[in-house]
Amino acid sequence: MIINFILNGEEVNYDAYPGETLFELLRRYHHYEVKGNNCKTGECGACTVLIDGKPIPSCTLLVGKVIGKRVTTIKGIGDIDNPDLIQKSFVEEGAIQCGYCIPGIIISVEGLLRKNPNPTKDDIKEALSSHICRCTGYVQQIEAVEKAIQKIKEGK
């Protein structure tokens, strides 16, 4: 089946299998667009993407649900040459080690800040609760999000 949606601001058309997930589709066409597919149940959060601004695990989302939607992957947030403020803050705060879970976490933080530009620490913890990180831990990540919020406010 041909499905169309907006991927990182560009309209795309893909020939999709009707029983595949968005994760599988993105991996087939752009294998670097979404990272890790650890659990395949949406519990680890590594493959999270924004769908119309909401963070959703792409491994649980059938392609039939994506038609006409606006999809943002980690590549739509920023890359190594042009990182956004959230990504910069994660690097500066040492909130990354292996990096496997980080794209999904950045996407969730982006989704949180679009919905609520002034989240409390509890809001940040709740957003990060969708994600499993087995090396850095969560303290630096919470600090990185707080730093990103500060940077956004200061327009840095």
Add this chain to the structure above:
Amino acid sequence: MLKNVKECFYPESLEECLKLLSDFKENGDIVGGGVDIVWRERKELEYLIYLDKLNLNYIKEDNNYISIGATNTLDELEKINILNGSFRNALKSVATPILRNVITIGGTIVRGYSWSDILTIFITLEGKVKVFDGEENILSIDEFLQYKKNSKKKFVLTEIDLPKFDNSYHFSYIRFTRTGNDIPLINEGVLVKLNGKKVEKVNIILGGRPGFPVHLDEVEKFLLNKELDENVINLSKEIATKTSEVQDDMRLSMDYRKNLSGVLTKRNLIKIMEEI
């Protein structure tokens, strides 16, 4: 990947949706959020029926009910500010934020897993569902679970209705899990209507027993016309522990579940007492 799926359909009417379900029999199913369908990877599934063109994504209110369209995701229900925020807090305890962004309320109720947080919450709050099987039926959640088990008709769940509660109602929900994001080993919802300081009406629903959610009838009878105080709450805990109908499964023993049913009853009633 659901390898055997051949085609997706987007019916534009409930009648069309029913016809597709009847034509495809066990080879077709409705996709709500799709999470359960992806998880279970049913080999017989060849046709997916999406509800996206049926306009079932709404939350409306009238004088008596809040009507929730079946395709609303759980995060969208968090906008419903009733029962001093305790309904929203109960929803926020379910799964993770990213999963709540995709799981639909209709899909969760139709799947009807006995451990489901949503079943326990909506039975406690006396929710009703609208089911279309050629004609519209309005059923309580309990009735719906029986309907689903016994009726051979194909159906589409279209709406969930919650009664509107005034300030005399208080609600608390607790789930007991191995980890925050796990499915509950046992869960309990309590809805209390007070007349002055006395309990005029109470629902105590125990889910994940591991069977379907049930009322703790003996505790409900005991609490009627009583004021909530420490002594009454401790006695309620004892009655819940003695009378709760729970069973063993591979995750938890019956004795442990019995003790937990008392503990959850006590904690829920304390939360309500503190709110009053």
